[in-house]
Amino acid sequence: MVTIRDVAAKAEVSVATVSRVINNKGHVTAQTVSKVFSVIEELGYKPNAVARSLTSRKSNTVALLVPTISNPFFPELARGVEDLAHSYGFNIFLCNTDDDRNKVTNYLDSLRDRYVDGVIINSLNLANEDLEQLHSRGIPAVTLDRTFSTHKFSSLTVKHREGAQLATQHLIDIGCKRIGLIRGPEDDSTAVQRMWGYRNCVKEFDWFDQSWIAPGDFSVRSGYLCMKELFQRHPDIDGVFASNDSMAIGLLKAAYEWGRKVPDDLAIVGFDGIEMSQYTIPPTSTVKQPIYEMGMKAMEELIRLMKEPNAEFSKKELDVELILRESSMR
């Protein structure tokens, strides 16, 4: 059988150079690439192995696609992915997609061309064909907070609806009579699930209608603007579930400007459990997702898929926890 040493000897280069050419990695001149491939062909050195190795797992690079790092949730998630990845010697390329369809496609094309070893994706605008393409190139993928019918990848999500119910029920339990919702983007499935959790708890009340739901976009600024809208529309509002912690920060600012005391006049619960929720004035009650752990688990699963290409894909749903702080302590 022809070995890599035979190729190196015949091409008059080192074994390391042959390896670099085969793995499409490192600095090799065009002439050397040409020479090595000629020898490979001449000697008939396992052509399938070569073809396979062109897309083999040798880059030690993994990509993490997120909608936006401006929401502190994603930097905290990235931290979990990175800490585990670095301990295994992987670099992480972070890609900010803004959940824009074109950007998602461009990033995935670029990542495939650069032979990354695996991809972790959190995007609303991920299509089934994106995952199929990654799969056909032998690049394993783990999706976060998205579920698809195909089974060619693993996914991790958390109990968004249940969390929203915990938050809203808690506001009812402490005596709130008029509870508003600042929701996330309409096309975001996590935002939709959190809205249904809220609706489940309040739909039977006489006072409830759509006007108690303000359309945020998960940004601090939108939390601020939505809260002002709710104050104007419903001066009697005495509780709010903000469907993420960033919006709760903006909401607190609006309450401060409006002269409403938190929690006495207005009780607030957020969602996510980002570090910043401890540092607001007053500190914000929140539905805590295991953010860091989710990042770690996603990377752990990706490593499993990289090691055993024929491994079964897994679908996991993680628990959330209601953390009570001053913003809802009456």
Place this chain on the structure above:
Amino acid sequence: MVTIRDVAAKAEVSVATVSRVINNKGHVTAQTVSKVFSVIEELGYKPNAVARSLTSRKSNTVALLVPTISNPFFPELARGVEDLAHSYGFNIFLCNTDDDRNKVTNYLDSLRDRYVDGVIINSLNLANEDLEQLHSRGIPAVTLDRTFSTHKFSSLTVKHREGAQLATQHLIDIGCKRIGLIRGPEDDSTAVQRMWGYRNCVKEFDWFDQSWIAPGDFSVRSGYLCMKELFQRHPDIDGVFASNDSMAIGLLKAAYEWGRKVPDDLAIVGFDGIEMSQYTIPPTSTVKQPIYEMGMKAMEELIRLMKEPNAEFSKKELDVELILRESSMR
């Protein structure tokens, strides 16, 4: 003269395939790569051009290395880089280095191997040889907030020391008698410059000594812990310059727990001008850096260097601005 069409015809592949092989991009089988390189050699198709194009600017990918996206300053900076980059059709790979020497080196190695078109780097742990290596591979670089003796790259920075002086002088002007500093990491040149700005303003006062400077690390949590330390050591403190806005957020929390009214008992000025500084309670005065513009300008400069490989490198220093808000309005 031999053209790419001659190579394509002889190798019995399309011009696009030859281009993919030359540019080391896209999906091509090992056999095709071998064939194309054989023909290139056989026909003597500009071998230098081929060698050059192996590292040529065709990936439409640029990398941005930052210490940590957990500090909102960097996501805002990345936003400026990305908006301009996307308008030119570039993807951005974000790399979180934690300013760890090994991670910086690993990322730069990985980026060179993947033929990125250019790199924008904000890192304390960047060595001259890193930049030399990028330069020798024809990968232009722009550094942010770092200056080196070599001239093989462009750099952008802001007036950190002047900004810190504006902040501290403002605290003196509004009547603060005992002004502390929460500084950034000792090995961070921006933190050091901001410390010198503060020292320049307070060094002549009788009360001033080292004990008025608390060692933060630019995180929210360190701002909180440092402020508690300063309260314990100097109960008469009535003004603080936090050398970034994230630490000012933690500081506000400590003041709230300690029962000190901001700004009446304690006036606060931060640094950076991140969006969140508007949403604190009360809103935080800050020395605003042109964060988004800096990201845009860095990308603009990188594009200039990519277009004209022999262009002169540039060194720019941007102005800062003191923004007065409630935290220092007496």
